[in-house]
Amino acid sequence: MVNAINSGSPTVALSRKRNSRTQGLLALGASVTRFPSTRYQGSKLKLLDWLWDGIRHLHFDSALDVFSGTSSVAYLFKVHGKTVTTNDYLSWNRQVSEALVCNSGTQLSATAIATLFSNTSTQGGGFIEKTFKDVFYPDEENRWLDTVAQRVFAMPSGAQRSLAYFALYQACIAKRPYNLFHRANLYMRTAVVERTFGNKATWEKSFEEHCRGALHEAHGALFDNGRTHRAIHGDFLDAPENCDLVYMDPPYLNAKGTGVDYLEFYHFLEGLTEYPEWPLRYTAKYKHKPYVRRKNLWGRKDTILKAFDLALEKFRKSMIVISYRSHGIPSIEDITGLLRRHNRKDALVSAMGYKYVLANKSGDEVLLLSEP
Secondary structure, three states: OOOOOOOOOOOOOOOOOOOOHHHHHHOOOOOHHOOOOOOOOOOOOOHHHHHHHOOOOOOOOOOEEEEOOHHHHHHHHHHHEEEEEEEOHHHHHHHHHHOOOOOOOOOOOOHHHHHHHOOOOOOOOOOOHOOOOOOOOOOHHHHHHHHHHHHHHHHHOOHHHHHHHHHHHHHHHHHHHHHOOOOOOHHHOOOOOOOOOOOHHHHHOOOHHHHHHHHHHHHOOOOOOOOOOEEEEHHHHHOOOOOOEEEEEEOOOOOOOOOOHHHHHHHHHHHOOOOHHHHHHHHOOOOOOEEEOOOHHHOOOOHHHHHHHHHHHHOOOOEEEEEEEEEEEHHHHHHHHHHHOOOOOOOEEEEEEEEOOOOOEEEEEEEEEEEO
16 A cells, blocks of 8 residues: 655655765765756755655665756755766756756856857847847847857857856746746836836846856856766656666646646747757747647646656666656546556655645645655
8 A cells, every 4th residue: 555645744764874975975065055046947946855855765876867857856866976867858958967967067167158248249130039029038138149049059068068058048037027938928027117026136137147147056066976977858768777766757737637838938948959950940820939849748638647657667677756746637646556557666655735936826745756
């Protein structure tokens, strides 16, 4: 039988022992508190301590974060001395992983920073300025983005390029109402109205200032845990199968069957990552010029249980940790039933009340642990 949900604390007795590798890393100052702040929808950054309390008793040396997003959970594994692999179907999230997890200490040099941000107001008529006029940013900011995006793309692949991308993503998100790209709503920034919230100061801060702040945070987060890590970009079914533990935080489908479409939310950042191909990727049908939709088993109520089923079969030899919401589709009971049908050991379930910033209502964030 699967343990009943225990709201507020894990259902297992947790060992407080840390292995020597983790103790050494913590002595060197490695800590999840050094991870950069984020405005990413669904980020687990504020839940990392709770998550680690739920899994710290497990014995594993390597971990796969199969829906890595911000890479905050992957960073948690790195802090605790694990060999980490990240995967995400969005290319821009791979760049984040390469910047913050795979990178053991390389910073973006002062020379590279100066080159990126010099003479950014002279170039005009680029793809962003023409395609996204009056959509997300004013003309002068679009011109800045056209220039800097091309410069970052032209950099040699590696940690410095990934850091430059990370800074650019953070700046773009910070200057957006709701921190998303799901609708054309530049008017929320530019309307001359009395404002009672602090976002206006954030929006008016320059892109360069935002980028430099993000780089400062990223540089402060870098450390070497003595392992080699990798970041990949692709479908979950193509992720490697040789990790001891697989962490799954899939796109969430609420009780009404409405899913979180991360490509819809962050298509602009995906475009920055593959700037030369961007004109071939977007659709002009909608005002916010999103990417052409991709088939996604996790985004529909009639296929999401199949997606879980395929994932459990693929990672059948690994310990699996699943993060999900208590009022979603499929239900927690559906997921635990599926675990049993795959002949996995009883799932240990932990839950805590948590409300995401843009969520309509509160609910339990649920953690399911299952061994093969």
